[in-house]
Amino acid sequence: MDRTSKALIAMLLSGGLMACSTTSQKPEEPQPKPAIEEPKDNPESPEAEKDKQTAEKPKPQPKKTADGKLILGQQEWVYVPGLEENFKARIDTGATTSSISATDVVEFERDGQDWVKFTIEHDGKKSKQMALPVVRWVKVRQSSSEESQRRAVVESWVQLGDLKEKTEFTLADRTHLNYPLLLGRSFVTDVAIVDVSKEFVQKKYK
Numbered sequence: 511m512d513r514t515s516k517a518l519i520a521m522l523l524s525g526g527l528m529a530c531s532t533t534s535q536k537p538e539e540p541q542p543k544p545a546i547e548e549p550k551d552n553p554e555s556p557e558a559e560k561d562k563q564t565a566e567k568p569k570p571q572p573k574k575t576a577d578g579k580l581i582l583g584q585q586e587w588v589y590v591p592g593l594e595e596n597f598k599a600r601i602d603t604g605a606t607t608s609s610i611s612a613t614d615v616v617e618f619e620r621d622g623q624d625w626v627k628f629t630i631e632h633d634g635k636k637s638k639q640m641a642l643p644v645v646r647w648v649k650v651r652q653s654s655s656e657e658s659q660r661r662a663v664v665e666s667w668v669q670l671g672d673l674k675e676k677t678e679f680t681l682a683d684r685t686h687l688n689y690p691l692l693l694g695r696s697f698v699t700d701v702a703i704v705d706v707s708k709e710f711v712q713k714k715y716k
Contacts (some may be wrong), residue, residue, distance in 0.1 A: 583708035611684030634689035671712030
C-alpha cells in the first residue's frame with residue numbers, strides 16, 4: 511500500500527469517528543420554568559375585622575328627635591290598654607281627629623251624660639265590649655253620599671313606643687279599610703313628627 515492510500519484511509523476513519531461522536535451527544539434537557547409563587551392572602555388584623563363587622567351592621571334608626579318628640583313612620587303599632595291589644599295604625603296628619611274601627615255602637619245615657627257601647631272589629635277579629643262617655647258628637651259626610659252621619663267621639667288611652675297618651679277617637683266602621691286605627695293631628699301635634707318614608711319606627715308594646 512502506498513503512502514497516498516494510507517493517508518486517504520486515515521482521513522476516512524477520522525471523519526467517521528467524528529460523525530459517531532457528534533450523533534451520540536445527548537440533546538440538552540429543557541430547563542424547568544421557575545415556579546410562580548401564588549400571592550398569599552394577608553389575614554386581616556382583629557381591629558380591621560371589627561371595623562368591617564361594624565360597617566356591615568346597620569345602624570339603629572333614631573326613635574326620637576333631639577327635643578324629645580317621637581319619630582313615627584306612616585305605619586306604627588299602637589297599644590290600647592283598655593283592650594289589652596296592639597293594633598296596626600296608619601299615621602295621617604291630613605286627618606284632624608283619630609278614628610278607630612267600632613261596630614255594634616249603641617247609645618245610652620248614664621247620670622245625664624251620653625255614653626256608647628261598642629266593640630273594635632277588624633280582619634274578622636272582635637274585641638270585648640267597651641263602654642265610654644261621649645266627649646262630643648260630630649257629623650261626617652262621605653264623598654259617595656249626600657247624607658251626613660252622626661258619630662260619637664270618645665277618649666281612650668293609647669301607647670305608642672314609650673309614650674302613653676289619652677286621645678280622642680271618632681267611632682267609625684273601618685272594617686273595609688286596611689287599618690283598624692288612624693292617628694290624626696290631634697294625637698301627633700306637639701308629641702311627634704312623621705317621616706312617611708319609614709314604617710314601624712317605634713317598638714311594638716309587649
